[in-house]
Amino acid sequence: MPITGKTKLLGVIGDPVEHSLSPAMHNAAIAHLGLDYVYLPFPIQKENLARALDGFAAIALVGFNITIPHKQAIIPLLAEVSPVAQAIGAVNTVWRSEKGWEGTNTDAIGFIAPLRELECNWRKITPVILGNGGAARAVVAGCVELGCSEIRVVGRDRGKLDKFKLSWQDTPFAGAVRVHLWDELPTLVSETQLLVNSTPVGMSPHVDRSPLDEATLKQLPVGAIAYDLIYTPSPTRFLQLAKKCGAMAIDGSEMLVQQGAAALGLWLQQPIPAQIMRQALLENLQSRIEGKKEIGEEKVIGEERNEQNSVSR
Ligand code: NAP
Numbered sequence: 001m002p003i004t005g006k007t008k009l010l011g012v013i014g015d016p017v018e019h020s021l022s023p024a025m026h027n028a029a030i031a032h033l034g035l036d037y038v039y040l041p042f043p044i045q046k047e048n049l050a051r052a053l054d055g056f057a058a059i060a061l062v063g064f065n066i067t068i069p070h071k072q073a074i075i076p077l078l079a080e081v082s083p084v085a086q087a088i089g090a091v092n093t094v095w096r097s098e099k100g101w102e103g104t105n106t107d108a109i110g111f112i113a114p115l116r117e118l119e120c121n122w123r124k125i126t127p128v129i130l131g132n133g134g135a136a137r138a139v140v141a142g143c144v145e146l147g148c149s150e151i152r153v154v155g156r157d158r159g160k161l162d163k164f165k166l167s168w169q170d171t172p173f174a175g176a177v178r179v180h181l182w183d184e185l186p187t188l189v190s191e192t193q194l195l196v197n198s199t200p201v202g203m204s205p206h207v208d209r210s211p212l213d214e215a216t217l218k219q220l221p222v223g224a225i226a227y228d229l230i231y232t233p234s235p236t237r238f239l240q241l242a243k244k245c246g247a248m249a250i251d252g253s254e255m256l257v258q259q260g261a262a263a264l265g266l267w268l269q270q271p272i273p274a275q276i277m278r279q280a281l282l283e284n285l286q287s288r289i290e291g292k293k294e295i296g297e298e299k300v301i302g303e304e305r306n307e308q309n310s311v312s313r
Contacts, residue, residue: 007037009040011039020067024280028276063096065260071092082104088108091104092106111138115194122143125192125193127139129154130198131197132155149175164179165179195226197229197236207236208237226249228251231255253281
C-alpha cells in the first residue's frame with residue numbers, strides 16, 4: 001500500500017534501535033492484512049523521551065513498542081499502566097487513548113505462547129528460571145498466567161535475588177516467587193519439567209557457552225522442557241545439550257514473534273497473522289547471517305551482540 005497523508009503510524013523507540021527486527025515483522029503483517037499503516041524505528045535518546053511522547057501525540061501516532069533503554073523510564077510518563085506491566089516493572093507496548101498514552105507488557109504473552117501449544121498440567125509444574133534480570137520478570141508473570149503456583153528463580157548474587165523477591169511484594173505474583181542460589185541447581189533441575197534460560201549466556205558471539213553443563217542437564221526428568229529466550233544462535237549450546245539429555249527444546253524466536261503479534265493486536269484490534277511475522281523474522285535473521293558471512297567474522301561479532309541485546313522489540 002502506498003504511503004499517503006492518511007497512512008497511520010506505528011513504531012518502536014529505543015537507543016539503539018537500528019538493529020530492531022520489529023519493523024520487518026510488523027510491516028510484513030500490515031502488508032499481509034492490506035492496511036494503511038506503517039511501522040517505523042525511532043531512535044530516541046534518554047533525555048528526549050518525554051518530548052518524543054508529546055511529539056507522537058501531536059502527529060497522532062497510534063502506538064509504539066519500547067526497547068532499551070526506555071522500558072522502565074517510560075512508566076511515570078504514561079497515563080495508565082496495566083497491572084502486568086506494573087508487576088514486571090517494564091512497558092513494551094504503548095497506545096493512545098482518551099486518557100493519554102497507556103502501556104502494557106506483552107513479553108509474558110509472548111513467552112507462554114509456545115507453551116500453550118503443549119498439553120501440560122501447569123499447576124503441577126514448578127518452573128526453574130536461570131537469571132533474575134528483566135526478561136526473568138516476564139517469565140515469572142507468564143508462568144503464573146499458565147497456572148504455576150511456585151516459580152524458582154535462580155541467580156548468582158544473593159543481594160540481587162533478595163531485591164528481586166522483594167520487588168514482587170504487593171503484586172498478585174508475590175506468593176509464587178522463590179529465589180535460589182546457583183549452587184542449588186542440581187537439585188532444582190532434577191525437580192522441574194520447565195527449565196528456562198533467561199541469562200544471556202550462549203548468545204552470539206559466545207555460542208559455545210551454556211549456563212549449565214551436560215552433567216547438570218542430565219538431572220532433568222524425562223519429558224522436561226528446556227526453553228532458551230535467546231534466538232541467535234538457534235539452537236544455543238544450552239538447548240543442544242538439553243536435547244541430548246532428552247529434553248524438548250524451545251528457542252526465543254516464538255516469544256519475539258508473539259510479543260509483537262500481541263502488541264499489533266492491541267493497536268489494530270483484529271486477528272494478527274503471526275505466521276507472516278514469524279516468516280519475516282526468520283528471513284531477516286537468515287539474511288543477516290548470510291550478509292555477515294560475506295563481510296567477515298569480525299563485524300558479525302559486534303553486530304550480533306548489539307542485535308539480540310537491543311532487538312527484543
Ligand atoms: P538482563 O536484565 O541483563 O539480565 C540478565 C540476567 O542474567 C541477570 O540476572 C544476570 O545476573 C544473569 N547473568 C548474566 N551473565 C551470567 C552468567 N555468566 N552466569 C549466570 N548468570 C548470568 O538481561 P535480560 O533483559 O533479562 O535478557 C536476558 C536474555 O533474554 C538475553 O539473552 C536477551 O536477549 C533475552 N531476551 C529474549 C527475548 C525474546 O523475545 N526472545 C526478550 C527479552 C530478552 P547478574 O544480575 O548477577 O549479573
